[in-house]
Amino acid sequence: MKVTEFSLPLARPLETARGEITEREGFVVRLDPETDDVPARGVGEATPLPGWTESLSACRAALEERNSGTAVAGANPNSAIxxxxxxxxxxxxxxxxxxxTARADGVPLSTTLASEAGFPEPAETxxxxxxxxxxxxxATAEAARSAVESGYRTVKVKVGARALEADVERLRAVRDAVGESVRVRADANGAWGRETARRALSEFEALDVAYxxxxxxxxxxxGHATLRAESGVDVALDETLAxxxxxxxxxxxxxxxxxLKPMALGGPDRAVAAARTAREAGVEPVVTTTIDAVVARTAAVHVAAAIPDVRACGLATGDVLASDLAPDPAPIEEGSIDVPEGPGIAGAAFDDVR
Structure with missing residues (x-):
């Protein structure tokens, strides 16, 4: 296993629960048939985000620990790291x-993921x-209108930083701007107490907020279980899964x-397995990233494609980075992403990533 460290600047600082970050640091992981027990070349990405995953130093230590032995054992991802x-x-x-594995089989990663989960053939977009x-x-309404004009059919609006009345006004303006056919979501990032959340969901129901x-x-x-029972607006959980x-x-x-964030869950395979578990319980999965570089971000596209009839996913995160490891093989066009045809994540697109 070859492990190479990288650091990518953000286009703008990102506020997190643990403070402001200005760069994304991580590791490119490479496997080669000549040195590792694998059937073909393989590339991965480990980009930790404290609060969601281990720290950078802990990630480095885990990779070094695994790399201190001989070849990566077998074809079981659980034995790799x-x-x-x-x-x-x-x-x-x-x-x-x-x-x-997908490269050796000559199929896109999404096909491998869907097959392992027992899902049907993956989506192409x-x-x-x-x-x-x-x-x-x-300004919020104008941004939403611009997104819809660019082809997006689902808009997620950040809420919770203002008084509830102001957020209701913002969402009402968004609904007026985008019309009834566009799906509108809201993301509070855990900002509310139970009473405020109850009032928020009651107000948002009249605006046809999806979740x-x-x-x-x-x-x-x-508290989330109570909200579900009392409200006509769906509840989505994100930070809870950390x-x-x-x-x-x-x-x-x-x-x-x-x-579902594949990086935080421990791999694309675990994210697809979590999606299957959720579906079996009558809960819908969507896929997003932890502001990853292009290798992991493209893999997340394959994760989403492997989930049958997946709802709009939070994969429009590439523009948060000022630079990247390689050109993006899966750009967003008119609110959707064409899944790379492979084989693997994106064929040979990442072979020169160092």
């Missing part, structure tokens, strides 16, 4: 192994949502939608 406490590291190893940040009502993402704190499963596993969320009846 420590699984329990280093999800980003495992993602890098699992993705490289899956890429190698994936719908994507546009994300509209926090701004005054007029509210993370209305309450990540650890408030009971703290508890999918099965715990499902057992608590806390979500109508799960926002």
């Amino acid at each position: 420590p699984a329990s406490d280093a999800p980003a590291a495992r993602h890098g190893g699992a993705l490289a192994l899956l890429d190698a 994936v719908p994507v949502n546009a994300t509209v940040g926090d701004d005054a009502a007029t 509210v993402e993370q209305p309450l704190a990540a650890d408030d499963l009971a 703290e508890v596993d999918v099965e715990t969320v499902l057992d608590a009846d806390a979500a109508d939608v799960l926002v």
Whole structure:
């Protein structure tokens, strides 16, 4: 296994729960038939984001630990990288192994993922949502209108930073701007208490908001379950999955939608398995990223394609980076992404990534 560290500047600083970040740091993971027990070349990416995954140093240590032995063993992704406490590291190893397997089979990664999950043939295109940040009502509506004019059919609006009345006004302006046929979502990032969240979902129902993402704190499963029972607006959980596993969320009846991040879950294979588990429980999965570089971001497109009839996914994150590891083989066009035909993640598109 060859591991190469990288650092990519962001186009603009990103505020997270752990402070502002200005770059994304991670590792490109490479497997080669001449040195590793794999059937073809494979490339992966491990880009940790503290709060969602292990730290950069812990990710480096996990990769070094795995690399201190001999070749990566067999075709089981769980044997490639420590699984329990280093999800980003495992993602890098699992993705490289899956890429190698798909390349050897001459099929796109999405085909391999769908087959392993028992899903039918994957989709050729994936719908994507546009994300509209926090701004005054007029500017928010204009941004949403512009996204729809560019071809997006789903718009997600950031809420929770302002008074609830202001967010209701913003969403009303968005609905007026985009019309009734466009799906509108809201993302509160855990900003509200239970009473505010209850009032918010009551107000948003009249505006035909499809779902509210993370209305309450990540650890408030009971509160989310109550919101689901009392509201006509679906509840989606995102940050919660950084703290508890999918099965715990499902057992608590806390979500109508799960926002799956392959890097945080420990690999594309785990993300597709989580989607299957969610579907079996009557919960819808959508796929997004942790602001990853192009290798992992393209793999996330394959994850979404492997999930039958997936809803619009949060994969329009490439423009957050000022530069990338390679040209994007899966650009967004008119609100959707054509899945690379492969084989693997994107054929030989990432062979020169260092």
